[in-house]
Amino acid sequence: MMEAYNRGDASPIFFMVYIIITLYFITNILLAVVISNFAAEEKEKFRKLFLHKREALRHAYRVLAGRTGITFDDFLAFMEHYRPRMPEWQVMCVFKALHVNPNDQHSELREAEFYDFYEVQNLKWRER
Numbered sequence: 837m838m839e840a841y842n843r844g845d846a847s848p849i850f851f852m853v854y855i856i857i858t859l860y861f862i863t864n865i866l867l868a869v870v871i872s873n874f875a876a877e878e879k880e881k882f883r884k885l886f887l888h889k890r891e892a893l894r895h896a897y898r899v900l901a902g903r904t905g906i907t908f909d910d911f912l913a914f915m916e917h918y919r920p921r922m923p924e925w926q927v928m929c930v931f932k933a934l935h936v937n938p939n940d941q942h943s944e945l946r947e948a949e950f951y952d953f954y955e956v957q958n959l960k961w962r963e964r
Contacts, residue, residue: 889954897950905944919957929961 840847900906900914908931915927922930933956934949 890951893951893953894947897947901947902944905946906950907944911945925963926961930957930959933959 840851896914897906900910902910906914908928911931912924912927915922915930930953931945934945934952936946936949
């Protein structure tokens with residue numbers, strides 16, 4: 837670069853344009869590719885985690901469920917192992933929150949309802 841400065845008057849302009857193009861355009865393109873790949877990896881990790889949770893819930897449901905679903909007593913026993921310090925009234929709240937239609941005569945959790953377990957069990961409940 838220093839040799840080119842000594843030989844001609846237009847060389848500083850060339851190198852300034854070169855540095856601007858390199859810094860602003862090529863670096864941004866490189867950064868965009870890196871961010872895109874990172875986002876794709878994060879999306880894939882999230883998908884695998886979601887599928888892993890879904891598979892775990894499917895296995896837990898098959899262990900807990902009777903003929904038509906999970907009764908409250910079975911759910912209470914499950915929660916005593918999953919979160920032993922959770923009071924029974926909070927377990928009842930989780931059970932009722934998982935139920936799509938709690939007024940339904942069918943008082944057992946179905947498999948599709950049990951898939952929301954991870955979201956519902958983190959909810960905070962207060963006594964009234």
